Amino acid sequence: MAMAWDQNALRADFCHALSEMYKSEVPLYGDLIDVVWEADAQAVRASKTLGGAKAINPDDVLPSRHRVERHGAIRLGTAYELSTIRRMFSVMGMYPVGYYDLSLAGFPMHATAFRPKTQDALSQHPFRVFTTVLRMELLTEKTRKLAQKALAQRKIFTPRLLELLDLVEKNGALTPAESAEFIQNGLETFRWHSKATVTLDEYMQLKAEHPLIADVVSFPSSHINHLTPRTIDIDLVQRLMVDQGMPAKERIEGPPKRSCPILLRQTSFKALEETVYFRDTLDEYVKGSHTARFGEVEQRGYALTRKGRQLYDRILDQVNIDATKNNLKGGDYEKVLEGHFKAFPDSLSELRDQNLAYFSYRVTSTGEKLTEDGAVLSKFGSKASIQELLDQDILVYEPLTYEDFLPLSAGGIFNSNLGSVSQSKQLIMSAEPDLDGFQRCLGSYIADEFYLYSEMQKESIQRCKHQLGLEIIV
Ligand code: OOG
Numbered sequence: 001m002a003m004a005w006d007q008n009a010l011r012a013d014f015c016h017a018l019s020e021m022y023k024s025e026v027p028l029y030g031d032l033i034d035v036v037w038e039a040d041a042q043a044v045r046a047s048k049t050l051g052g053a054k055a056i057n058p059d060d061v062l063p064s065r066h067r068v069e070r071h072g073a074i075r076l077g078t079a080y081e082l083s084t085i086r087r088m089f090s091v092m093g094m095y096p097v098g099y100y101d102l103s104l105a106g107f108p109m110h111a112t113a114f115r116p117k118t119q120d121a122l123s124q125h126p127f128r129v130f131t132t133v134l135r136m137e138l139l140t141e142k143t144r145k146l147a148q149k150a151l152a153q154r155k156i157f158t159p160r161l162l163e164l165l166d167l168v169e170k171n172g173a174l175t176p177a178e179s180a181e182f183i184q185n186g187l188e189t190f191r192w193h194s195k196a197t198v199t200l201d202e203y204m205q206l207k208a209e210h211p212l213i214a215d216v217v218s219f220p221s222s223h224i225n226h227l228t229p230r231t232i233d234i235d236l237v238q239r240l241m242v243d244q245g246m247p248a249k250e251r252i253e254g255p256p257k258r259s260c261p262i263l264l265r266q267t268s269f270k271a272l273e274e275t276v277y278f279r280d281t282l283d284e285y286v287k288g289s290h291t292a293r294f295g296e297v298e299q300r301g302y303a304l305t306r307k308g309r310q311l312y313d314r315i316l317d318q319v320n321i322d323a324t325k326n327n328l329k330g331g332d333y334e335k336v337l338e339g340h341f342k343a344f345p346d347s348l349s350e351l352r353d354q355n356l357a358y359f360s361y362r363v364t365s366t367g368e369k370l371t372e373d374g375a376v377l378s379k380f381g382s383k384a385s386i387q388e389l390l391d392q393d394i395l396v397y398e399p400l401t402y403e404d405f406l407p408l409s410a411g412g413i414f415n416s417n418l419g420s421v422s423q424s425k426q427l428i429m430s431a432e433p434d435l436d437g438f439q440r441c442l443g444s445y446i447a448d449e450f451y452l453y454s455e456m457q458k459e460s461i462q463r464c465k466h467q468l469g470l471e472i473i474v
Pocket residue numbers: 072073074075130132225266296405406407409410414
């Protein structure tokens with residue numbers, strides 16, 4: 001008999017090992033984790049003094065997934081790297097979801113997020129990794145040649161990892177010993193290396209075209225560039241970061257603070273300047289520096305439907321137009337953001353009635369009792385509407401968490417970590433998205449995030465239907 005094969009446990013162990021490695025590489029990350037724990041504890045305590053419905057039940061708001069929840073980000077150079085990463089993440093039950101066109105923000109790259117897809121896997125361990133890949137066709141010819149040469153020479157996967165990928169694809173599972181090797185070897189792909197694979201001159205040329213090109217191309221691994229914990233109070237984390245003298249970014253990206261949090265709010269501390277050794281023409285090492293790795297924290301809100309997302313994007317566009325026109329900064333920007341977001345309904349019932357967010361439905365204890373007594377059938381026959389069932393306290397709903405990313409927020413975070421802008425930015429910004437090209441490099445399709453959320457919502461209604469013994473819920 002094969003050993004029980006638990007991809008959820010493997011994903012959790014991998015994420016934990018990665019977190020430990022990153023903590024030793026970037027000690028500020030460890031400090032940020034402490035700040036998040038402190039902020040979450042304070043938020044829970046503060047809510048208790050408010051009492052009543054405002055009191056946060058730590059078991060509701062901080063289910064075990066919160067404490068271990070992380071997202072990472074990596075940047076790849078080639079189709080081979082991307083398709084191999086896909087194989088590696090799939091071992092841990094992480095699959096490509098969502099396509100992100102970063103040319104909109106002036107970056108010659110596009111991305112997907114590898115993450116668990118089912119509610120069950122997400123609740124066990126929601127590790128996700130935002131994965132970008134360079135778009136060679138958006139580079140100037142000279143830089144493309146240099147990038148291709150450097151990337152052709154590097155090997156970001158250990159030989160043993162590649163063997164293990166073949167093995168798991170053949171056998172459908174890894175033994176516990178192989179799983180341990182998988183973690184150990186997998187970490188090597190994400191480890192930081194301070195010795196560059198290019199010369200200082202080459203690095204400068206890559207960087208002049210776009211700093212991210214230099215970050216992708218110059219190193220022997222695809223170092224993880226941040227690993228982000230989740231908090232329940234990002235405003236508090238931001239304040240604590242500033243109080244503790246961490247190099248915090250000026251403002252929180254994404255929607256303003258609301259009573260119904262939507263999508264994603266993120267803030268970060270700025271990238272560290274790190275010592276890097278470059279080869280010179282005599283093959284000796286010369287000292288230089290590179291900024292890439294930073295710390296980030298996120299607060300997750302509700303998943304929006306396409307309609308909700310369109311409204312969100314429209315509002316944010318307005319905010320950006322106003323902010324650029326009036327050169328708004330700091331508190332003024334915040335006011336305009338809040339003002340425009342008044343147009344986005346901020347109660348659960350409006351979000352549901354107007355089909356702006358996704359929800360999961362479940363049967364209440366009243367509903368269970370009425371079903372046992374046969375009262376559901378006698379009241380409704382075989383068919384009931386969701387609205388009737390909600391009105392009669394037979395069903396309740398709660399919002400689904402947004403499990404994905406926001407490219408424009410990512411753009412803000414990228415930009416605050418970059419400094420100078422590229423010469424070829426115009427070329428990049430006029431590019432079209434290239435989902436097909438991405439999928440070809442990936443060697444598989446990307447799942448549509450809206451489809452996944454709507455399936456989760458549908459499945460929850462199906463479960464209720466069975467539990468209530470109804471044939472149809474409309
Ligand atoms: C990716 C940034 C995207 C986020 O949280 O939106 C991201 C990168 O910097 O490579 O992680």
